[in-house]
Amino acid sequence: MRIIAGKYRRINLNTLDSLDTRPTKDMVKEALFSSLNDVEDKDFLDLFSGSGAIGIEAISRGAKRVVFNDLNREAVKIIKSNLNKIKEEDEVFNLSYEVCLNRLKDANFDIIFLDPPYKFADFDKIFDLINENNVLKKGGILVFEIKKDSVVKEKYNNLSLYKEKKYGISKLLYFREEND
Numbered sequence: 356m357r358i359i360a361g362k363y364r365r366i367n368l369n370t371l372d373s374l375d376t377r378p379t380k381d382m383v384k385e386a387l388f389s390s391l392n393d394v395e396d397k398d399f400l401d402l403f404s405g406s407g408a409i410g411i412e413a414i415s416r417g418a419k420r421v422v423f424n425d426l427n428r429e430a431v432k433i434i435k436s437n438l439n440k441i442k443e444e445d446e447v448f449n450l451s452y453e454v455c456l457n458r459l460k461d462a463n464f465d466i467i468f469l470d471p472p473y474k475f476a477d478f479d480k481i482f483d484l485i486n487e488n489n490v491l492k493k494g495g496i497l498v499f500e501i502k503k504d505s506v507v508k509e510k511y512n513n514l515s516l517y518k519e520k521k522y523g524i525s526k527l528l529y530f531r532e533e534n535d
């Protein structure tokens with residue numbers, strides 16, 4: 356796996372050899388960042404980080420602040436080794452998503468990327484925590500990468516689905532406030 360654009364373009368990243376994590380394919384990563392347009396000077400949360408490839412791609416493309424979180428301790432070691440490879444220091448947490456979102460209360464991220472395990476089904480809960488803790492900035496975008504056949508509502512609290520793209524066995528779902 357490699358960084359595909361920005362100042363760290365073509366640097367290879369370490370990955371986690373585990374059935375619990377699945378790296379986002381380059382095609383999906385490119386589609387994600389193309390649809391986000393510009394992450395430069397944005398605050399970015401990579402909540403289920405795995406190897407950290409998405410957050411590191413955001414750093415490479417000029418994100419102002421990136422916060423990584425993964426429950427798996429080995430994944431956190433990989434994230435830190437990948438950040439060391441590009442000589443960047445960012446916040447890396449080893450927490451459940453619930454504890455992480457509570458800790459990030461009022462963090463106001465411009466972009467939140469969620470790539471939970473495919474068996475994840477707590478959509479109501481995660482949207483509630485993001486809303487209650489004011490983690491997404493007004494006008495921000497939340498993107499879920501989930502299994503293609505996962506059933507997700509089109510509206511959670513003040514966030515509505517505005518775009519859906521399918522790639523192989525996964526899909527990207529884009530949410531933002533209705534009035535944006």
